[in-house]
Amino acid sequence: MDMIVDCVFEDERWQSFGLEPMAERAARAVLAALGLGEAGFAISLLACDDARIAGLNTEFRGKAKATNVLSWPSDERGAEEIGGLPDLPEPGDADDPEELGDIAIAYETCMAEAAGQGKPPQDHVMHLLIHGMLHLFGYDHIEDADAQLMEGLETRILAGMGISDPY
Template sequence: MAALKLVAASVPPVEDPIVIDVMVEAEGWSAVPEAEAICLRAARAALAACGDAVPEPCEVAITLTDDARIRVLNREWRSKDKATNVLSFPQPDLPDDVDAPQPLGDIIVALETLSGEARAEDKTAGHHLAHLVVHGTLHLLGYDHMTETEAEEMEALERRILAGLGIDDPYALPQD
């Protein structure tokens, strides 16, 4: 009788239809514990909250930079010669005949501005980072705050997403 030969079958990993890349471009981000993990959780939570509005497969790029770099980007793309906390650069939709993940766009976060705002608002840098990444991700999905109605809708969604991450309402007025 022939001996049975057991062959270990491996199941190929299921590829995640949402790819989020986080790049640390500037020194100092180590002062924000688990910055990359915070970015990943916040972006995934924002994408999950938007459900059917998120094309799959898709990609998001998040860059953690400094005030000097974001000031250059803000000047070049928005004609504002100053640092800001976060910039979002949505990408146009790919044509239907292109078989590739849809790049949703890029989110750029500046360390010094984030840190200063977090201190001024008595928040942890990690919670403020999560808020900025959620905010930036929503911009990539077409949300805006140019009108009062748009701002109310976007802020309500941000509050809900952040609450799901265990983060307090970033728009709440400080209690005296």
């Protein structure tokens, strides 16, 4: 059994974009980079539009605007010291996988950012999926040392997929 990525499509454009297989590929790459097996974990992914993510961003972050991706870890896994490694969870089993949390991703913002940055949309979305998944594992970018750790890991994972450095 691989990691379970439960995709909920509120915006059908994500289905024709191929988000579900991309999310599964991103999940496998993140698990491999973290030294975890491909089984025993579950993520919920909401594939939505800007209006929906703006509402979520307002509700959960107090920011009344659309954003590209949001993450809600199921547990606090962050490092105890700035620049340290997060406390990685143990996998569950086939009948009861470890729930890592939820991610929401907004179509219009992702496509506009990719166009504005001159990046292939698939590469940009893959980066954002990996970014969101790393948040579920306790990685963050508030402090500079944490950002360097997270961005370095993102860059290495993406390079392994043939995607150039997003930073």
